[in-house]
Amino acid sequence: MRRCLMLAVLGATLSAISVAQEVVPSVEVTGAVKQPLTLTAESLAKFPRATVKTTNQGIETTYEGVWLTEILRRAGVPQGEQLRGRALASYVLAQAQDGYQVVFSLAELDPSFAGGGVLLVDTANGKPLFGEQGRFRLVAPQDKPGARSVRMLTKLEVVSLRK
Amino acid sequence: MRTNLHLVLFDCALSILLVSSLMGADFDWRLTPGFPKPVVPADNPMSDAKVELGRYLFYDTRMSVNGKASCGTCHRQELAFTDGRARSIGTTGEQHPRRSMSLINVAYAPYLTWANGTLTSLEGQALVPMMGTKPVELGLLGHEKEFLEVVAEDPTYRRLFPEAFHGQRNPYTLANVTRAIAAFERTIISMRSPYDRYRWYGEMNALSDSAKRGEIIFFSGERGRCFRCHGGWNFGPVRFAGTVPSGRDELISGIFFNTGATVYVEPNRGLFEHTGREADIGKFRVPSLRNIAVISPYMHDGSIPNLDAVIDHYIAGGKLAHPNKSEIIRPLTLTEQDKQDLIAFLNSLTDREALTDPRWSNPWPAVRAQR
Numbered sequence: 182m183r184r185c186l187m188l189a190v191l192g193a194t195l196s197a198i199s200v201a202q203e204v205v206p207s208v209e210v211t212g213a214v215k216q217p218l219t220l221t222a223e224s225l226a227k228f229p230r231a232t233v234k235t236t237n238q239g240i241e242t243t244y245e246g247v248w249l250t251e252i253l254r255r256a257g258v259p260q261g262e263q264l265r266g267r268a269l270a271s272y273v274l275a276q277a278q279d280g281y282q283v284v285f286s287l288a289e290l291d292p293s294f295a296g297g298g299v300l301l302v303d304t305a306n307g308k309p310l311f312g313e314q315g316r317f318r319l320v321a322p323q324d325k326p327g328a329r330s331v332r333m334l335t336k337l338e339v340v341s342l343r344k
Numbered sequence: 345m346r347t348n349l350h351l352v353l354f355d356c357a358l359s360i361l362l363v364s365s366l367m368g369a370d371f372d373w374r375l376t377p378g379f380p381k382p383v384v385p386a387d388n389p390m391s392d393a394k395v396e397l398g399r400y401l402f403y404d405t406r407m408s409v410n411g412k413a414s415c416g417t418c419h420r421q422e423l424a425f426t427d428g429r430a431r432s433i434g435t436t437g438e439q440h441p442r443r444s445m446s447l448i449n450v451a452y453a454p455y456l457t458w459a460n461g462t463l464t465s466l467e468g469q470a471l472v473p474m475m476g477t478k479p480v481e482l483g484l485l486g487h488e489k490e491f492l493e494v495v496a497e498d499p500t501y502r503r504l505f506p507e508a509f510h511g512q513r514n515p516y517t518l519a520n521v522t523r524a525i526a527a528f529e530r531t532i533i534s535m536r537s538p539y540d541r542y543r544w545y546g547e548m549n550a551l552s553d554s555a556k557r558g559e560i561i562f563f564s565g566e567r568g569r570c571f572r573c574h575g576g577w578n579f580g581p582v583r584f585a586g587t588v589p590s591g592r593d594e595l596i597s598g599i600f601f602n603t604g605a606t607v608y609v610e611p612n613r614g615l616f617e618h619t620g621r622e623a624d625i626g627k628f629r630v631p632s633l634r635n636i637a638v639i640s641p642y643m644h645d646g647s648i649p650n651l652d653a654v655i656d657h658y659i660a661g662g663k664l665a666h667p668n669k670s671e672i673i674r675p676l677t678l679t680e681q682d683k684q685d686l687i688a689f690l691n692s693l694t695d696r697e698a699l700t701d702p703r704w705s706n707p708w709p710a711v712r713a714q715r
Contacts (some may be wrong), residue, residue, distance in 0.1 A: 238576040238584070239584040268486070279560075281565045311548075
């Protein structure tokens, strides 16, 4: 009886540890930022949301998420009038779970410059992203090829190139 | 007066409906919602009657010079409309240099056959096996008249041809034969594999955990990179209704690749055979990977026996060196588990319903049983 009780307690403890260790998918915003961020679906839901429609091989998809400019603003990255001088030699390195990396300059993300917005997406057609898309991805609707619309996004690192 | 007006309006509506129907605009493709419609030539609109006629012609062995083979001989439904051979054999026993290609979703193929950058219509393609002499496939060249006479006298065709080509004084023509076969082939559409159910229908349990891991490897730009050639919902290049045509060279560069799979000597020199450009030696069309598990052996010449060996080929970065080998083909770092996951994913692309759907089966046994 005592042994059974001990086993039950051990089982419950292991189960609790397993739940505690379950990794919540997130995107880290790091590097040359004033305020590093850890973005989850829950935190992104509280940001201003936007949608983008894309068509790939005839199939239309409505993606929803948050503009990168909004995320960078919250991380304290220079925007608009502040995006001058040294800041103009900065870029965002977007990295996927598999190590895939692409770059966007701060200027090309800023509406006061090129204005070609890039959306950090967490839903497609109203449903959370899954599988090969990862839980988060980028959608760069202004790009002709899709190579910078990074799937399985895990990290956005702001890098200043100015020496 | 009001009644007359109603009748006139009703007649007009009926006429519009009939014209629309005749033009094929309201043809029911039975597509998954959201998927694009195939391209249909303006001079060969779709109709149920034409598709049905095409099915009979597709499986009619009288189309071959010796009555032994039909389109369905090299395109067997249970094998995703391939024949399971490394290289197909024509009706007179002559071996083709290449294997037969799957006809599933062929309506979306931007180019047809393995290595022809000019062949884009199924109507034109149908003439290749019918009339070709190098090699002979059906061997119909020189025997067209006899075949059309047989067709015109067959009771089944005497019903189907006039229905399909309504109003034509003599519908029993070779052009109409190719139109009907093309219309039938355009309906062979598969969008119900386990992977489709997982990806598009929200059935999260339609795939095993291994296949789900395989999907991630397949679409990873750093790991499998398979999607670089076999991307999109059809796992290969597509064209569809409303497609804005790209420049021909641009289109071809994204569809024909040299993968270093074999030595590219006569009669398998790829796109070069039509362009004469050295840079096109060894370039073959990217096939769709739908139903790939039932389409062995692999590559244009069936030189790779199974999926395991295909993945080994790509892990090696293409087994053979060739100056035209695509830069996409580079060595991959994949574990044995990764390989098994990729194979599980590829297996999930098999649409069992498409392999047995009676709409695309051979109708002749039932006809003969009734005669």
